[in-house]
Amino acid sequence: MNIALIGAGNVGWHLAQALQKAGHTITPIYSRSKDTREELAKLVAAQPTASLNLQSSDAEAVLIAVPDAALAAVAAALQVKPGTIVAHTSGSQPLSILDAVHGARTGVFYPLQTFSKSKPVDFTQVPLLVEAQNESTRQQLQALGQSISHTVEAVESGARKQLHLAAVFACNFTNHLLGISRQLLQEADLPLHLLQPLIQETVAKVMQHNPYHVQTGPAIRHDQNVVEEHLQMLQQHPRLQEIYRLLTQSIQATPTKP
């Protein structure tokens, strides 16, 4: 397929490479930043562009991978040939935000994964959640998805939004807690590798069990002495104290038995 890509951030970066690897032609690539669009275009043999008017492009599909907050403005400015598939890659935005794109067959092509440019991603393992304005568009997006991923599912806007909310807890907030734990090790000059088996086991366990049923630690044991001592140790970090207190309360208020 000939695919145009709008956005060359973390998602566009990995998506473009996966699509090219699967044999698709990426062109053009739009990004507001000249350096960014030129860098990614070079990487996947595409043309960079500074224009959102793609009416003279051969693209059969346009994938929009811009920050959620920029999506409405991009949709309003984008111009495509009638009948072109235009899909965004956002977890939280509705399909209808693309109604502004005149003449387009609209859809959603949401890769449920965390992307950083510095970390390669095996796209075959990334679930792709697809939605479209009509059945033929959905089928084409589904086929496009299957060319790069083993897991492609049709999910409508409401369910996708809930999935995205769950992903914020499972990934973004979890990552922040792992950052805090690393900071606490660094402040005490402790070797970072000591926590790695624990982190890996925590995740291995939740692949097989409901996390609520395998909760461990001072909070679930209602070990108030240890909780108080930890809060004391965090007294230089009032925000971390607050997080510690709130998550301890939440663990203690959550039913643990199946």
Place this chain on the structure above:
Amino acid sequence: MNIALIGAGNVGWHLAQALQKAGHTITPIYSRSKDTREELAKLVAAQPTASLNLQSSDAEAVLIAVPDAALAAVAAALQVKPGTIVAHTSGSQPLSILDAVHGARTGVFYPLQTFSKSKPVDFTQVPLLVEAQNESTRQQLQALGQSISHTVEAVESGARKQLHLAAVFACNFTNHLLGISRQLLQEADLPLHLLQPLIQETVAKVMQHNPYHVQTGPAIRHDQNVVEEHLQMLQQHPRLQEIYRLLTQSIQATPTKP
């Protein structure tokens, strides 16, 4: 070595099996609960006991794996032959809590891992943090540790306490967030497997990067519309709203650049 085990909870359960597998003799096993001590004793060919008087036992070392809150009382009640090694397995309690055990050579033997009876653990991958009242005891505990784990390190009480605090964030709190994300999927009848690649990638990423430097999601993008919508979606869950708000603030207040 002949080893007595006090406590047959999550830690004792896995520790006893790892020690037996490495060729040590476990006997006796003490637990307040008759069923529990008999079940574990049967599993590792040990004698169960309801007494903390081990003066007539052949044990060269006594490992105490009881909840932190019970440790002082167990130390006060425990009786051993003079010269017996007595070590506790707690991350948060100081070595000195064992000063109450008359005539013992005291130490700490802390496995830095999360244990649930229902989930087998490869003990060779569990870091063991060792501390002792004197050098010969430390060496013996270190050798005992090396017989079951590839990673044994000498860590004194203060550093171990900090490591335990970091572990609460990295494991216990992370597990709770993963439980919340699962709950949100279940409430929307969404398939749980969709989040698994995301969870695995989140952890794979922090093995190579400082989490603060690879933070993704609406909070770090200051995408206030999405944040507000998520808070709205959580209105039936005031506690989860509070967690969402606090962690979003914390992400936004944390420096992200190397």
